[in-house]
Amino acid sequence: MTQFNSNQLLLDQVIAAYSRTDNERWNTVIESLLRHLHGFANEVELRPEEWWMAIDFLTRTGQSCVGPRQEFILLSDALGLSSAVDNLNNATMGGATESAVTGPFYAPHSPHIENGGSIALAGEGETVLIRGRVLATDGKPIAGAELDIWHTSPNQLYAVQDKNQPEMNFRGKLRTTADGGFAFRTIKPIAYPVPVDGPVGQLLGKAGRHPMRPAHIHFIVSAEGYRSVTTQLFTRGDEYIGSDAVFGVKDSLLIDYQRNTDRSLAVDWLLEHDFVLAG
Numbered sequence: 135m136t137q138f139n140s141n142q143l144l145l146d147q148v149i150a151a152y153s154r155t156d157n158e159r160w161n162t163v164i165e166s167l168l169r170h171l172h173g174f175a176n177e178v179e180l181r182p183e184e185w186w187m188a189i190d191f192l193t194r195t196g197q198s199c200v201g202p203r204q205e206f207i208l209l210s211d212a213l214g215l216s217s218a219v220d221n222l223n224n225a226t227m228g229g230a231t232e233s234a235v236t237g238p239f240y241a242p243h244s245p246h247i248e249n250g251g252s253i254a255l256a257g258e259g260e261t262v263l264i265r266g267r268v269l270a271t272d273g274k275p276i277a278g279a280e281l282d283i284w285h286t287s288p289n290q291l292y293a294v295q296d297k298n299q300p301e302m303n304f305r306g307k308l309r310t311t312a313d314g315g316f317a318f319r320t321i322k323p324i325a326y327p328v329p330v331d332g333p334v335g336q337l338l339g340k341a342g343r344h345p346m347r348p349a350h351i352h353f354i355v356s357a358e359g360y361r362s363v364t365t366q367l368f369t370r371g372d373e374y375i376g377s378d379a380v381f382g383v384k385d386s387l388l389i390d391y392q393r394n395t396d397r398s399l400a401v402d403w404l405l406e407h408d409f410v411l412a413g
Contacts, residue, residue: 145172191333198332202294207238208334211380227361227412228271232386234366237352239292244282244305252319253306256299259288259324262391262403265317268310268355269410275314276411279357282307283318285350290326322391322403323349325374338379345379348372353409360411367407 149168153161174180198205210216216235224233247253254261268279284305286292293303310316327345329335338345349369356362368375370388391403 141172141176145169148172191337195333202239202241203329204238205329205332205334207236208328208332208380209337211235211237211382212328212334212338214381217381224363229410230271230361230412231355231363231365231409232384233363234384234387235380235382236354236364237380237382239294240284240352241294241302241305244284244307245302247306247308247318249308249311249315250317250319251306251308253283253304254320255303257287257289257303257321259321260402261319261400262322262405263317263319263394263399263401264351264405264407265315266407266409267314268316268357269314269408270360271410271412275310275312276357276360277310277312277314279310279314279316279355279360279409279411280307281310281316281318281409282354282356283320284352285320285323286326288321288324290324295329319401320351323351323369325349325372328379343379344374344377346374346377347379348374348383350382355409355411357411360413363409363411365409367405 145168149165152168153165155161175185195205195209207216220233220235268276268281270276284292287296287299287304289296291299293299293301293305304320306318308316308318325346325348328338328347330338330345335345349372350366352364352366354362354364366382366387367389368383368387370390375383375388389405389407391405394401394404396404
């Protein structure tokens with residue numbers, strides 16, 4: 135019996151062992167996973183030392199998931215898998231705002247702030263006022279929509295990474311006014327590196343890839359009766375726009391900050407941007 139036939143019989147046995155449940159979706163997913171996994175091993179004629187290297191890499195990835203750090207999410211992001219799943223499940227609907235990956239640094243319990251308030255608790259940099267409206271795809275303003283916002287500090291770290299920052303620095307939630315309007319103040323975001331002191335950093339180094347993400351702000355925008363969107367706004371012209379370490383940039387999410395000329399606003403920059411939700 136040839137090696138191929140032997141492995142085909144093995145694969146048939148493995149699939150039969152795992153894909154005969156009463157959950158059809160499970161059966162579909164597990165069978166495809168097993169076919170691709172075994173197919174990969176056969177295609178590259180995987181060597182034992184290479185497989186043990188992969189096991190060691192995955193083991194260290196799990197061991198790096200300590201506290202708020204989620205190395206497996208970072209791995210999924212760096213391999214482009216997070217963006218692939220996002221694209222599969224969040225096709226743009228009738229002009230609605232496009233989605234983008236959540237990333238590994240989201241914290242669900244950000245504090246609520248007043249509309250027009252600041253999410254900058256510490257850190258120095260160029261100040262910015264970000265304002266706009268949340269609209270339905272038919273142009274109707276959505277009152278009471280929630281914006282959940284987060285981005286890095288000027289030291290290139292999220293608050294969850296940095297014990298020297300206030301716990302909820304550059305994070306906040308606010309609700310839109312009756313006309314769908316929102317506004318908040320912060321410090322203009324800058325490009326930053328994903329963590330490189332773990333297995334994902336080693337993977338990037340092995341591939342000769344830089345760890346940088348272009349400057350961006352994360353948002354989750356939601357409202358009752360509408361499909362929520364998790365997205366990011368990227369600074370147009372950032373040097374890493376074309377080589378984002380996690381493949382998250384989409385053209386529709388590029389934004390332009392304008393130098394503020396209204397002294398009454400007391401900020402360096404102004405960004406006007408609307409979010410659109412599908413029903």
